[in-house]
Amino acid sequence: MTDRLTVALAQLNPTVGDIRGNVDLARDALRRTREAGADVLLLPELFLSGYQPEDLVLKPFFLDKLEEAAQTLAAETEAGGPAILLPTPWRGPEGSARPRNSVLFLRNGAIETVRAKFDLPNYGVFDEKRVFEPGPMPGPININGVRVGVPICEDIWTPDVVECLQEAGAELFLVPNGSPYEDGKDDERLQIALARVVESGLPLAYLNQVGGQDELVYDGCSFVLNPNRSLAVQMRSFEDDFQVVTFERHDNGWVCLPGEMVEPPDRMESIYRAMVLGLRDYVHKNGFPGVVIGMSGGIDSALSAAVATDALGPDAVHCVMMPSPYTSQDSLDDAAEACRLLGVHLDAVNIGPAMAAFGEMLSPIFGDSPPGVTEENIQARARGVTLMAISNKKGYMVLTTGNKSEMSVGYATLYGDMCGGFSVLKDIYKLDVFALCRWRNGGLPGTGDPLLKGPVGAVMPERIITKPPSAELKPDQKDQDTLPPYEVLDDILHCLIEKEMSVDQIVAHGHAPELIQRVWRMLDTAEYKRRQAPPGVKITARAFGRERRYPITNSFRKIL
Ligand SMILES: Nc1ncnc2c1ncn2[C@@H]1O[C@H](COP(=O)(O)OP(=O)(O)OC[C@H]2O[C@@H]([n+]3cccc(C(=O)O)c3)[C@H](O)[C@@H]2O)[C@@H](O)[C@H]1O
Ligand SMILES: Nc1ncnc2c1ncn2[C@@H]1O[C@H](COP(=O)(O)OP(=O)(O)OP(=O)(O)O)[C@@H](O)[C@H]1O
Numbered sequence: 001m002t003d004r005l006t007v008a009l010a011q012l013n014p015t016v017g018d019i020r021g022n023v024d025l026a027r028d029a030l031r032r033t034r035e036a037g038a039d040v041l042l043l044p045e046l047f048l049s050g051y052q053p054e055d056l057v058l059k060p061f062f063l064d065k066l067e068e069a070a071q072t073l074a075a076e077t078e079a080g081g082p083a084i085l086l087p088t089p090w091r092g093p094e095g096s097a098r099p100r101n102s103v104l105f106l107r108n109g110a111i112e113t114v115r116a117k118f119d120l121p122n123y124g125v126f127d128e129k130r131v132f133e134p135g136p137m138p139g140p141i142n143i144n145g146v147r148v149g150v151p152i153c154e155d156i157w158t159p160d161v162v163e164c165l166q167e168a169g170a171e172l173f174l175v176p177n178g179s180p181y182e183d184g185k186d187d188e189r190l191q192i193a194l195a196r197v198v199e200s201g202l203p204l205a206y207l208n209q210v211g212g213q214d215e216l217v218y219d220g221c222s223f224v225l226n227p228n229r230s231l232a233v234q235m236r237s238f239e240d241d242f243q244v245v246t247f248e249r250h251d252n253g254w255v256c257l258p259g260e261m262v263e264p265p266d267r268m269e270s271i272y273r274a275m276v277l278g279l280r281d282y283v284h285k286n287g288f289p290g291v292v293i294g295m296s297g298g299i300d301s302a303l304s305a306a307v308a309t310d311a312l313g314p315d316a317v318h319c320v321m322m323p324s325p326y327t328s329q330d331s332l333d334d335a336a337e338a339c340r341l342l343g344v345h346l347d348a349v350n351i352g353p354a355m356a357a358f359g360e361m362l363s364p365i366f367g368d369s370p371p372g373v374t375e376e377n378i379q380a381r382a383r384g385v386t387l388m389a390i391s392n393k394k395g396y397m398v399l400t401t402g403n404k405s406e407m408s409v410g411y412a413t414l415y416g417d418m419c420g421g422f423s424v425l426k427d428i429y430k431l432d433v434f435a436l437c438r439w440r441n442g443g444l445p446g447t448g449d450p451l452l453k454g455p456v457g458a459v460m461p462e463r464i465i466t467k468p469p470s471a472e473l474k475p476d477q478k479d480q481d482t483l484p485p486y487e488v489l490d491d492i493l494h495c496l497i498e499k500e501m502s503v504d505q506i507v508a509h510g511h512a513p514e515l516i517q518r519v520w521r522m523l524d525t526a527e528y529k530r531r532q533a534p535p536g537v538k539i540t541a542r543a544f545g546r547e548r549r550y551p552i553t554n555s556f557r558k559i560l
């Protein structure tokens with residue numbers, strides 16, 4: 001009887017669609033597994049295709065290529081060497097309309113067993129029922145005489161699959177996951193896994209992937225729990241990790257021996273690292289040489305530039321100050337000082353001539369109508385045109401700077417400051433923008449982390465954080481001329497968006513009903529803008545985009 005099972009947990013960063021690249025990562029992990037003398041290599045959910053592959057898996061040719069790649073990897077598992085648990089989309093029985101979210105067990109040169117995900121998530125950012133068919137209730141896989149349960153991610157979020165596996169004789173669980181980061185998610189996952197461990201009395205290894213994929217960031221943060229509820233292993237967050245863990249059969253069952261224990265970062269650091277990883281992978285995986293940012297001397301562009309510098313390094317960040325006649329000297333100085341602290345290049349492009357040209361071009365149509373929002377938007381659009389021109393010429397992607405509070409109420413100009421390819425603040429409320437700036441200006445933790453490529457110390461002058469936010473689109477303009485204070489606005493938005501509360505419920509938070517109605521109206525009315533906004537890193541449990549799908553044409557308020 002086997003009394004020991006050694007498992008290599010490969011917390012890696014695959015790229016969706018890059019089957020060859022993902023095979024190379026798996027091959028390298030297999031080499032390390034072999035060198036460590038481990039019995040089996042576990043890879044994260046849908047590793048071969050990358051997660052989430054979305055409609056790619058509806059393409060038969062893509063499934064053919066996955067099959068070829070899986071056969072290649074299987075052929076590389078020689079007799080006596082380690083086996084691989086390879087998660088991949090896989091065709092179901094003849095006649096299946098859609099593939100299954102599966103795990104292949106590769107051993108002795110062949111695909112020995114296939115298991116499929118039973119519980120397909122279809123909420124929040126997940127749409128798995130659209131592209132996959134559920135598998136039958138899985139049975140354990142026999143690995144060197146040990147019956148191993150391999151539930152796939154959502155399969156452990158309710159008790160049924162784990163309970164069935166246990167009834168079928170599972171002795172321990174190895175769980176591949178594609179679990180995206182959101183604020184507080186690490187604790188939620190741990191509680192879910194703990195519940196399964198308590199119910200089954202069996203140890204559980206939870207392996208998550210790491211990396212950015214469009215709006216989602218996978219934070220890794222994999223772990224192993226023992227039947228006595230204690231953590232045996234806690235792997236790194238927001239970076240690759242590779243750990244070989246040992247399970248031993250003791251008198252009262254299997255336990256995992258203690259291994260690596262890395263303390264997960266605190267809340268502010270986690271949010272910041274999620275933005276860094278999300279941007280880095282978006283830029284690198286899409287082949288951009290760097291980013292270009294409109295640097296106003298304000299807090300949003302300063303924080304976006306800091307994240308970009310930490311993600312990509314100072315040489316890949318190009319800032320442009322685009323003054324208008326309303327730009328203050330403080331803004332010019334603050335933009336220059338922030339760029340100096342970050343060590344990034346700053347260009348200046350005066351948009352005054354463009355404003356004058358548009359004024360003249362449009363005067364036959366506008367006549368003597370007084371200037372207003374139209375002219376303010378022309379400024380934002382002149383900046384957008386300038387940034388896109390630099391992007392076209394140099395190849396840098398435009399980083400958009402709008403935060404969640406602004407995107408909630410439509411406080412941004414369509415085809416103006418909203419233009420760009422990607423956003424790091426899209427899911428960050430303004431009060432968190434302030435907190436993140438304070439956190440980052442306090443210096444990076446430790447003495448310098450090779451994964452954060454910016455300066456260790458402060459990255460923006462204090463005045464950027466303390467001065468009243470302003471779009472500077474007309475003389476002496478301040479955000480608070482048209483918006484309530486951010487302490488009030490963010491609280492109402494949080495109640496409306498994250499909690500879906502009614503006006504009466506929000507009144508209990510101490511806000512005036514008229515103000516709540518006004519914010520609600522702004523929120524609903526701005527849906528059309530959000531549909532046209534660039535993608536950005538998901539941080540909250542209710543990120544705009546696929547996770548909050550409101551109709552644009554929406555008269556619900558009118559019945560109240
Ligand atoms: N339902 C709908 N479906 C499709 N399109 C719709 C639409 N409703 C309006 N539109 C279109 O959208 C246009 C209005 O949108 P848009 O042109 O963007 O202009 P608008 O939303 O009127 O103005 C931009 C607002 O953002 C503020 N802003 C601008 C720049 C920076 C900042 C900042 O500090 O961050 C703030 C600015 O002060 C102003 O309040 C309409 O003229 C119409 O063409
Ligand atoms: N003078 C400027 N030079 C360069 N970019 C600008 C300038 N003014 C605005 N922008 C760009 O437009 C975005 C929206 O700016 P605006 O000042 O209107 O609002 P904001 O949300 O307060 O942003 P910030 O805090 O960065 O100023 C800025 O983040 C910046 O990218």
Ligand SMILES: NC(=O)CC[C@H](N)C(=O)O
Pocket residue numbers: 045121126152153154155157177178179180
């Ligand atoms: N890929 C999945 O099945 C993930 C779903 C799961 N509830 C999570 O967010 O972790």
